[in-house]
Amino acid sequence: xxxxxxxxxxxxxxxxxxxxxxxxxxxxxxxxxxxxxxxxxxxxxxxxxxxxxxxxxxxxxxxxxxxxxxxxxxxxxxxxxxxxxxxxxxxxxxxxxxxxxxxxxxxxxxxxxxxxxxxxxxxxxxxxxxxxxxxxxxxxxxxxxxxxxxxxxxxxxxxxxxxxxxxxxxxxxxxxxxxxxxxxxxxxxxxxxxxxxxxxxxxxxxxxxxxxxxxxxxxxxxxxxxxxxxxxxxxxxxxxxxxxxxxxxxxxxxxxxxxxxxxxxxxxxxxxxxxxxxxxxxxxxxxxxxxxxxxxxxxxxxxxxxxxx
Amino acid sequence: xxxxxxxxxxxxxxxxxxxxxxxxxxxxxxxxxxxxxxxxxxxxxxxxxxxxxxxxxxxxxxxxxxxxxxxxxxxxxxxxxxxxxxxxxxxxxxxxxxxxxxxxxxxxxxxxxxxxxxxxxxxxxxxxxxxxxxxxxxxxxxxxxxxxxxxxxxxxxxxxxxxxxxxxxxxxxxxxxxxxxxxxxxxxxxxxxxxxxxxxxxxxxxxxxxxxxxxxxxxxxxxxxxxxxxxxxxxxxxxxxxxxxxxxxxxxxxxxxxxxxxxxxxxxxxxxxxxxxxxxxxxxxxxxxxxxxxxxxxxxxxxxxxxxxxxxxxxxxxxxxxxxxxxxxxxxxxxxxxxxxxxxxxxxxxxxxxxxxxxxxxxxxxxxxxxxxxxxxxxxxxxxxxxxxxxxxxxxxxxxxxxxxxxxxxxxxxxxxxxxxxxxxxxxxxxxxxxxxxxxxxxxxxxxxxxxxxxxxxxxxxxxxxxxxxxxxxxxxxxxxxxxxxxxxxxxxxxxxxxxxxxxxxxxxxxxxxxxxxxxxxxxxxxxxxxxxxxxxxxxxxxxxxxxxxxxxxxxxxxxxxxxxxxxxxxxxxxxxxx
Numbered sequence: 043x044x045x046x047x048x049x050x051x052x053x054x055x056x057x058x059x060x061x062x063x064x065x066x067x068x069x070x071x072x073x074x075x076x077x078x079x080x081x082x083x084x085x086x087x088x089x090x091x092x093x094x095x096x097x098x099x100x101x102x103x104x105x106x107x108x109x110x111x112x113x114x115x116x117x118x119x120x121x122x123x124x125x126x127x128x129x130x131x132x133x134x135x136x137x138x139x140x141x142x143x144x145x146x147x148x149x150x151x152x153x154x155x156x157x158x159x160x161x162x163x164x165x166x167x168x169x170x171x172x173x174x175x176x177x178x179x180x181x182x183x184x185x186x187x188x189x190x191x192x193x194x195x196x197x198x199x200x201x202x203x204x205x206x207x208x209x210x211x212x213x214x215x216x217x218x219x220x221x222x223x224x225x226x227x228x229x230x231x232x233x234x235x236x237x238x239x240x241x242x243x244x245x246x247x248x249x250x251x252x253x254x255x256x257x258x259x260x261x262x263x264x265x266x267x268x269x270x271x272x273x274x275x276x277x278x279x280x281x282x283x284x285x286x287x288x289x290x291x292x293x294x295x296x297x298x299x300x301x302x303x304x305x306x307x308x309x310x311x312x313x314x315x316x317x318x319x320x321x322x323x324x325x326x327x328x329x330x331x332x333x334x335x336x337x338x339x340x341x342x343x344x345x346x347x348x349x350x351x
Numbered sequence: 352x353x354x355x356x357x358x359x360x361x362x363x364x365x366x367x368x369x370x371x372x373x374x375x376x377x378x379x380x381x382x383x384x385x386x387x388x389x390x391x392x393x394x395x396x397x398x399x400x401x402x403x404x405x406x407x408x409x410x411x412x413x414x415x416x417x418x419x420x421x422x423x424x425x426x427x428x429x430x431x432x433x434x435x436x437x438x439x440x441x442x443x444x445x446x447x448x449x450x451x452x453x454x455x456x457x458x459x460x461x462x463x464x465x466x467x468x469x470x471x472x473x474x475x476x477x478x479x480x481x482x483x484x485x486x487x488x489x490x491x492x493x494x495x496x497x498x499x500x501x502x503x504x505x506x507x508x509x510x511x512x513x514x515x516x517x518x519x520x521x522x523x524x525x526x527x528x529x530x531x532x533x534x535x536x537x538x539x540x541x542x543x544x545x546x547x548x549x550x551x552x553x554x555x556x557x558x559x560x561x562x563x564x565x566x567x568x569x570x571x572x573x574x575x576x577x578x579x580x581x582x583x584x585x586x587x588x589x590x591x592x593x594x595x596x597x598x599x600x601x602x603x604x605x606x607x608x609x610x611x612x613x614x615x616x617x618x619x620x621x622x623x624x625x626x627x628x629x630x631x632x633x634x635x636x637x638x639x640x641x642x643x644x645x646x647x648x649x650x651x652x653x654x655x656x657x658x659x660x661x662x663x664x665x666x667x668x669x670x671x672x673x674x675x676x677x678x679x680x681x682x683x684x685x686x687x688x689x690x691x692x693x694x695x696x697x698x699x700x701x702x703x704x705x706x707x708x709x710x711x712x713x714x715x716x717x718x719x720x721x722x723x724x725x726x727x728x729x730x731x732x733x734x735x736x737x738x739x740x741x742x743x744x745x746x747x748x749x750x751x752x753x754x755x756x757x758x759x760x761x762x763x764x765x766x767x768x769x770x771x772x773x774x775x776x777x778x779x780x781x782x783x784x785x786x787x788x789x790x791x792x793x794x795x796x797x798x799x800x801x802x803x804x805x806x807x808x809x810x811x812x813x814x815x816x817x818x819x820x821x822x823x824x825x826x827x828x829x830x831x832x833x834x835x836x837x838x839x840x841x842x843x844x845x846x847x848x849x850x851x852x853x854x855x856x857x858x859x860x861x862x863x864x865x866x867x868x869x870x871x872x873x874x875x876x877x878x879x880x881x882x883x884x885x886x887x888x889x890x891x892x893x894x895x896x897x898x899x900x901x902x903x904x905x906x907x908x909x910x911x912x913x914x915x916x917x918x919x920x921x922x923x924x925x926x927x928x929x930x
Contacts, residue, residue, distance in 0.1 A: 071655075071656075075655065075656055075659035076660065239653075240879075319655075320656065321725055322653050322726040322729050323653030325729050325879065325880070
């Protein structure tokens with residue numbers, strides 16, 4: 043029961059705090075630009091405003107465009123409930139299986155891309171196609187890295203993997219560390235921040251699939267996209283850097299775990315913010331070159347894993 | 352001919368005149384010099400294409416613009432003035448003039464042989480109702496497609512300026528060019544409103560996947576009718592202030608170019624100090640314009656941090672403009688005969704300090720821009736402008752210099768203050784022909800501009816008056832005024848009428864010469880590069896579109912294409928063109 047409450051709290055807080063993460067990123071971006079910039083709560087205001095607006099869809103679009111935003115945000119809530127955050131174990135172990143996680147990430151991407159094509163807009167369609175290609179390019183690295191971690195730990199459950207790492211009983215540690223590096227880079231690309239925001243590239247595609255959304259649909263995406271980023275970051279720390287999280291349900295343990303989790307998230311947020319403000323967008327036709335590099339790291343991890351070191 | 356053997360030997364352009372006479376016996380009907388540097392050859396209308404092709408390709412000419420003129424009230428003819436900038440041997444600004452029948456208005460189109468003339472000739476067709484035989488492109492350029500057939504705004508007898516013609520058609524009938532071979536393409540409409548362009552222009556990209564196979568564009572949504580306004584409502588000296596409103600960035604260069612046309616045609620001597628001040632202010636204008644474009648290059652590649660920082664240091668350049676002219680924009684400084692405001696010694700000292708700071712900032716920021724991850728890959732090999740295309744179409748400014756041609760009016764035809772320092776300056780060129788080349792040219796030039804301002808101010812700024820107002824205006828004289836604006840060469844042509852007004856004023860903004868090559872720069876790139884390529888010519892929409900007299904925008908918004916474009920943008924079905 044207590045686990046279920048934790049899961050529920052995680053899901054709700056994720057929805058409530060995701061706009062804060064994107065708000066902080068906006069604020070930081072403004073500071074780097076030497077602009078005054080909006081406050082860190084600006085995204086809440088934007089979302090409140092959008093929720094009051096009408097939900098407009100183009101008349102050629104089908105149901106796909108309408109169900110995409112709730113589906114996207116729903117998948118992220120489910121992932122958020124199962125992901126070990128303050129705790130080392132998963133509140134709902136069934137939801138923290140890496141096979142399920144990967145599919146739960148692929149499903150909203152598929153619908154996101156589809157909605158872009160469905161909207162009938164030339165730019166949104168192009169953005170949708172890009173989103174699918176990005177998925178094809180980066181998912182193999184993501185999966186291979188997780189696969190190596192799973193073999194090294196002997197389990198496919200994110201929480202159990204974290205426990206193994208915390209206890210120091212991973213079988214091939216070098217392979218595991220390399221897989222961690224590959225996973226981190228793959229996660230960053232998956233987050234869709236610059237220089238990899240190809241599907242929504244503002245100057246090229248005018249926000250891609252997002253440009254055909256409005257009102258509550260757009261508000262949901264404004265929450266769901268940073269949620270995805272937080273979920274990915276959480277998964278990374280849950281598997282590869284679980285240190286400090288609560289190993290049991292004691293109040294003290296949970297309190298410390300929560301603080302440690304927040305610190306880790308802030309550190310990751312700062313790193314991503316710095317990266318995204320110091321780069322130009324990758325030229326679309328060269329994205330494949332860079333994802334191959336990530337894949338090579340993942341393969342390297344796999345080779346070490348086979349060798350057992 | 353033997354009798355008057357070489358009566359003009361030694362004058363600039365005389366060798367060209369001789370060569371034309373020898374090559375085309377009997378074609379030349381008159382030769383004169385409108386100013387020392389500007390020979391005018393009058394040829395009969397049928398031989399004009401041959402003469403111009405010869406001068407253009409075989410004698411190193413480039414064509415900035417052709418000015419059409421309705422001279423029926425004067426000599427009962429239409430006249431065309433093809434302006435050629437002779438840049439290899441015997442440098443001069445040469446005009447080939449031909450006279451057309453006042454009724455038929457037919458001419459042999461030069462664009463069939465020299466593509467650089469194509470926009471000017473299309474414009475002459477639109478605005479004067481002339482008919483070009485074999486013209487390269489027969490579509491409307493300036494006038495909207497639903498414009499009444501027989502209404503040509505710049506004819507002297509066209510209409511009352513308060514008159515607004517009704518639209519005649521409700522369907523779009525502009526044929527977009529599409530040379531896609533056997534590729535299966537779909538259409539990506541870009542604009543009239545697009546996130547990266549601040550002014551309306553409609554691009555139609557024919558893409559296969561993300562690859563652009565071909566592209567075409569329609570512009571002139573925002574005509575302001577400046578030329579007609581100048582002829583009908585302003586005195587010749589007021590046009591100066593209208594000219595600088597052509598552009599919000601490089602307005603000062605337009606003002607100088609117009610002032611030069613009058614000063615040269617009338618033989619008005621501009622005091623040396625005023626010439627220096629004009630050059631200094633043009634360089635200040637180049638500073639803030641190039642910094643703007645460097646920022647935009649960052650923006651188009653997704654590097655917004657660089658964009659914002661270029662705008663931060665650009666503010667110092669604007670301060671410099673404010674210091675020297677009293678306003679952030681260098682407006683209202685020029686009048687015929689000189690300038691209105693002197694540069695004081697205290698301002699000189701402050702200018703040096705500001706430039707030192709600006710130079711450090713610019714160098715540092717340019718280094719950072721070029722070392723930003725992915726930046727080079729974004730700009731290298733993108734938007735290639737082949738030298739052959741460049742030679743055919745006479746683009747200007749960093750666009751042509753980025754393709755290896757050393758065209759820069761400041762050093763090729765030195766004018767104003769530049770003529771005193773031209774011996775130790777030369778144009779910057781890059782050979783890479785891509786966006787990177789154009790960007791690097793701008794980086795070089797922005798630093799060079801600072802040196803020029805310092806050089807002109809330091810110990811050379813001559814003492815003396817800044818204005819010459821002792822002159823008389825003689826009607827009927829014309830001349831070319833040219834200068835190097837940040838985006839390339841601005842060329843103005845004007846003829847003064849007999850009522851203190853300009854009889855005809857033709858203003859060519861730099862970007863006017865650069866649009867026609869854009870189509871070739873698009874080909875083979877991807878959609879993601881389209882905005883960057885447009886940005887790399889540093890386009891000026893409203894500057895290009897200064898002609899014609901009707902508020903087309905309102906008409907269009909109410910009636911014509913907006914709905915169709917919107918509908919088409921959403922559905923990609925029932926294209927107004929393709930179906």
